[in-house]
Amino acid sequence: MADPQPSHRSPAIAAAIILVCAGLVIYFLPSIVLWIGNYSPVLATAVGGCLVMAFFAVFWLRARYQRRRGG
Template identity: 65%
Template sequence: MSPETRSQAIAAAVILIGAGLVIYFLPAIVLGIGEFSPALGFIVGAALLLGFFAIFWLRARYQRRK
């Protein structure tokens, strides 16, 4: 396994673990914020879910430039 491939695998694993933790705790986060403001709870929930896809989109753009 080349160093570049290993680095990519580690980066993908870290991103997936981080996203998995966020998605696991997402209901508690949204409900907690939703008690304060339902609209803010929706916005935070949507931002966290879209952030998962944005990370991979940005990473793909970075890899394409290399």
């Protein structure tokens, strides 16, 4: 029988996937920034900042989507 209410596990699974992906990016962030820094320190700073901000942007966009959906 189908559950009339949306599953409560879906947001938790989505958040877990986002956190694992962000954790992998943050784990490799120093290596990525150092590699790019060999070419341009300014570009390395920009890439590092963008990767860190992307972590928060994903949750901000998800919250906007949930509010718009009425969830």
